[in-house]
Amino acid sequence: MAGVSLQGIVKTYGGLQVVHGIDLEVQEKEFVVLVGPSGCGKSTTLRMIAGLEEITDGDLTIDDRHVNRVAPKDRDVAMVFQNYALYPHLNVADNIAFGLRIRKESKEAIASSVQEVGDILGLTPYLERRPADLSGGQRQRVAMGRAIVRRPKVFLFDEPLSNLDAKLRTQMRAEIKRLHKRLGVTSIYVTHDQIEAMTLADRIVVMHDGRIEQIGTPMDLFLNPVNTFVAEFLGAPPMNMIKATIASGGSSPVAEFDGNKVPLAPIPSLQNAVGRDVILGVRPEFVTVADHTVPDRVAVDVDLIETLGSEALVHASLQGAPFVIRTETVGQMRLLDNISGFTIEPHLIRVFDAQTGMALPGQVMVQ
Ligand SMILES: Nc1ncnc2c1ncn2[C@@H]1O[C@H](COP(=O)(O)OP(=O)(O)OP(=O)(O)O)[C@@H](O)[C@H]1O
Ligand SMILES: [Mg+2]
The missing domain is CATH 3.40.50.300 (P-loop containing nucleotide triphosphate hydrolases)
Incomplete structure (x- = not known):
């Protein structure tokens, strides 16, 4: 061999x-x-x-x-x-x-x-x-x-x-x-x-x-x-990072930051981490763009939209850091004109411990 x-x-x-x-x-x-x-x-x-x-x-x-x-x-x-x-x-x-x-x-x-x-x-x-x-x-x-x-x-x-x-x-x-x-x-x-x-x-x-x-x-x-x-090294544009604290939110834990409450996956390592400071890893490709009519959106300040044909890069900021969204343009140009934030599915968020930078265990995404 x-x-x-x-x-x-x-x-x-x-x-x-x-x-x-x-x-x-x-x-x-x-x-x-x-x-x-x-x-x-x-x-x-x-x-x-x-x-x-x-x-x-x-x-x-x-x-x-x-x-x-x-x-x-x-x-x-x-x-x-x-x-x-x-x-x-x-x-x-x-x-x-x-x-x-x-x-x-x-x-x-x-x-x-x-x-x-x-x-x-x-x-x-x-x-x-x-x-x-x-x-x-x-x-x-x-x-x-x-x-x-x-x-x-x-x-x-x-x-x-x-x-x-x-x-x-x-x-x-x-x-x-x-x-x-x-x-x-x-x-x-x-x-x-x-x-x-x-x-x-x-x-x-x-x-x-x-x-x-x-x-x-x-x-x-x-x-x-x-x-x-590893999260920030692989992927272009790189993964967005948000500072948050885990709180209990009934059936599933939530991440709290800047007045937002974003539901996280209901897995034990997150449920047992209430009060822990974390970093939420959010891939530019994994978010859904939202306008002001979506009540539970996370608001971002949009700076610039680059349209690349079938997809667009939305350059925004959150917590004073760049926040990038990569999204399709087809069928949603009007929405893109009015974008003011995003939503994301709980299982698409990667949660890292804020002190060690290590992913909390038990989070597994399959292709
Ligand atoms: N001959 C040498 N003597 C002393 N230090 C060295 C020597 N060769 C490499 N180093 C050091 O070893 C470390 C690793 O170097 P290496 O060349 O393996 O990095 P690399 O990952 O290939 O980087 P790059 O992407 O820039 O090529 C560096 O800190 C470098 O300064
Ligand atoms: Mg080298």
């Missing part, structure tokens, strides 16, 4: 610990994305898997083999970097063939591999060109070709698309996904772009300050973030 297993992985640079003991099991053929803000330890973790950084503590196995002390070239992994790292004096074919020549494969085998990879990546017309005469997207494809041609057990990607413009990035993102479907190679992909993470990953690993905050499928992390960090 070409899985990758990290157990208690630690990295220290000159006495300063930057990765604090990471546990992660990547399954064979899985596409796992490490995502998190700048400096959280994504590249360091990936480079330890590649063998480009020494592992300070913990155990790394690839395909059930303990590889902490195995040289990078003997780990059977291939890494694709942000800056492509192509050889400028070699043409595309020779760049792709480089690793195979080092392995002393036969001329015929190399030629057929290069041709096959050229076909897969649409590089056949450019095999004679040098990197300087290629576009950014083409260079990135060559870098991927160089990784693919070695038929490694694991692909490692460190922000491979961040030097490309937005349009090309979207296009290459889809190509990487297709390539993974076709080749089925276990992949670990680092990015700080949460949209890339959501669209590419079988599972996402959210990192923060050298630790893992949460691991899960994109939808599970979107619907059931374990804490406010």
Whole structure:
């Protein structure tokens, strides 16, 4: 099984610990994305898997083999970097063939591999060109070709698309996904772009300050973030956060804030939290817009409405902070002209403890 297993992985640079003991099991053929803000330890973790950084503590196995002390070239992994790292004096074919020549494969085998990879990546017309005469997207494809041609057990990607413009990035993102479907190679992909993470990953690993905050499928992390960090990191526009206190409201608990009483789901952890200060996580997509005729609406101050065709973004404020609503336009343009607040179903609100930032237990949203 070409899985990758990290157990208690630690990295220290000159006495300063930057990765604090990471546990992660990547399954064979899985596409796992490490995502998190700048400096959280994504590249360091990936480079330890590649063998480009020494592992300070913990155990790394690839395909059930303990590889902490195995040289990078003997780990059977291939890494694709942000800056492509192509050889400028070699043409595309020779760049792709480089690793195979080092392995002393036969001329015929190399030629057929290069041709096959050229076909897969649409590089056949450019095999004679040098990197300087290629576009950014083409260079990135060559870098991927160089990784693919070695038929490694694991692909490692460190922000491979961040030097490309937005349009090309979207296009290459889809190509990487297709390539993974076709080749089925276990992949670990680092990015700080949460949209890339959501669209590419079988599972996402959210990192923060050298630790893992949460691991899960994109939808599970979107619907059931374990804490406010994950909640605010994934989703665009980000989740709205409202400060509130839980009160008892008869059959179901309610959240009180600024004179509002918003019903919450009738689950034990919320029913037993009367008096607790909480943060209500409200996704821009999960609210229903309301005009002044809706009596139990939460009032917001609307600042600006951006109409994007079939949907609109309502930029408003609540508790002195931005509050964004994403809504359909079809059939409700008149309502949007008169919007003065919103309502939300109890089960669509995510409740976090105000002190710890952790989601109160027992709240589970399914797709
Ligand atoms: N060679 C080094 N010596 C000392 N500290 C380092 C070294 N390399 C990385 N660090 C530190 O380790 C931490 C993690 O860095 P890392 O490059 O893994 O972050 P990252 O998540 O990849 O960030 P980015 O999104 O900016 O690429 C940072 O605080 C960084 O300053
Ligand atoms: Mg990095």
